[in-house]
Amino acid sequence: MLLWRSALLLAGIALLGLVFQPFFGWAVTFLIILAGMAGMLIYHLRNLHRLSRWLDDPTPQSMPEAMGSWDAVYSKLYRMVRAQGKNQRMLSAALDRFVAAGEAMPEGVVVLDEEDRIEWCNPRSMEHLGLDRTKDLGQHIAYLVRQPAFQQYLLNQDYSQPIILRHVAGNNFVLSLQLVPFDSTRKLLLTRDITQLERIQTVHRDFVANVSHELRTPLTVVGGFLETLLDMPDLDSATRDAQLKLMFEQTQRMQRLVEDLLTLSRLENGLEGRDERVDATALLQQLASDAEGLSQGRHSISVSQETDLCVRGNYDELHSAFGNLVSNAIRYTPDGGQIKLCWKLDNSQPVFFVTDTGLGVEAQHIPRLTERFYRVDRGRSRTTGGTGLGLAIVKHIAQRHQAKLDIKSEIGTGSCFAIIFPANRLLDVEEAIFAR
Structure with missing residues (x-):
């Protein structure tokens, strides 16, 4: 123009x-x-x-x-x-x-150029890999992540699968790292914290191993006695009766284990029971009767009830939780020891606790007592007939009732296991009558 x-x-x-x-x-x-x-x-x-x-x-x-x-x-x-x-x-x-989306991502993101130098990184990647955005931009990623597995990952240039790294930059993370090319020159390095997932997988592996181990012993005993009975049909009646008694005890042990596993599975899967009025007085009397039956006169069992107020909860679950605490006290208290069951109010909170004069537990074991199959002394636990799941069940039932399991113990003195309910679980007399 x-x-x-x-x-x-x-x-x-x-x-x-x-x-x-x-x-x-x-x-x-x-x-x-x-x-x-x-x-x-x-x-x-x-x-x-x-x-x-x-x-x-x-x-x-x-x-x-x-x-x-x-x-x-x-x-x-x-x-x-x-x-x-x-x-x-x-x-x-x-x-x-x-950039805002990258900054907010729960996974780490690092943008690399064609020479694998850092162009940008988000805060989570800085936490995972120990990067510093103020001074590490332009640095080669291999200079900052020096683990041999990652160096080899860069050299192989096969990014189809992530790699797992531990203790990067002195951290305790277990990280999953994967490189993703997104244009002809650049790559994304994605980092993910899988520490919790790794811990869960370890717990699952240990759980399967523990269940297999717990079932193997009674199955071996029962199988051995059955083989003896088959091979020796003319076995004298006294020996045969003794073996049948042992087989019955071992099958009972397996039955208790399976029942505890089913209970724990139901609790962990959130299959909640219906809340109802739980008469603490009647429950305490039932627990005392159960304790006398388990003890067979070997212990001095006392009951202390400082309040007759009821609680809102699931009767069967609370009976199971309280019963586990009572049976543990009886199992781990030597003959002649004292066991006390108590229901009281503490700062307007209903509390059920069991005290004993048993062997006690060292302080370092207390935080792990509610883990499945955790045993302070495996030999002693098997002798007493426990499944190793009782306190795990108690913990889950307490959590479902917004309660807290509190454990105090001293070696040679005894233990106190308490379930402390929130005040809003308490029912006064009028509410208890209305809830019937």
Whole structure:
């Protein structure tokens, strides 16, 4: 457009000179044409200068004004700058959203260039890998993550599967790392903390191993005696009766284990029972009767009831939890020892606890007593007939009732196991009558 307008203007100047040539001669005509061309040149140079100055800071607000053919040029440039500014704002907003999303991600994200140098990283990756965004940008990732497995992972360039690293940068994390190429030059390094998942898998493996171990002994005993009975049909009745008694005891042990496993599975899967009014007085009397039956007169058993208020809960679950605490006290208290069952209020909170004068537990074992199959003394636990799941069941039942299991114990003195309920589980007399 500018070229055509300039050409037409030059043609107009030349035509004007030819019109005046008969009157003024060729010299004047030449000067008129030359003056017109000079004027055009000055006009274009002036606009080029203004354009050059504007290009140093090309904003729509500072766009020069022009007339004639340059007005069309500036108008087109104005529209282009406006469109470019809009695109830049959109790209900037998209980049801000990407950065904000990366910053908020629960996994670590590191952007690497084609040379595996760090271009950007989010806070979680800094936590996982010990990176410092203020000084590590531009550093090769292999200089900062120095574990041989990761170095080999980079060299192999096979990123189809993640790798597992432990104790990166002195941390106790178990990390899953995977490189993901996302264009021709860049890669994402994704880090994920799988410490808890690893711990759960370890617990599951230990659980299966413990169950297998607990079932193997009674199955071996029963299988051995059955083999003896089959091989020796003329075995004397006294020996046969003794073996049958032992087999019965071992099958009872397996039955208790299976029942405890089913109970624990139901509790962990959240299959909650219906809340109801639980008469603490009647429950305490039932527990005392159960304790006398288990003790067979070998212990001194006492009951202390400081309140007759009831609680809101599931009777069967609470009977199971309290019963486990009572049976543990009887199993681990030597003959002649004392066992006390108590129901009281403590700071408006209902509390059930069992104290004994048994062997006691060392302090370092107490935090782990509620783990499945955790035993302070495996030999002693098997002798007493425990399954290793009782306190795990108690803990889950307490949690389902928003209660807390509190354990205090001293070696040679005895133990106290208490379940402390929240005050909102307490029912006064009117509420207890209404809840019937």
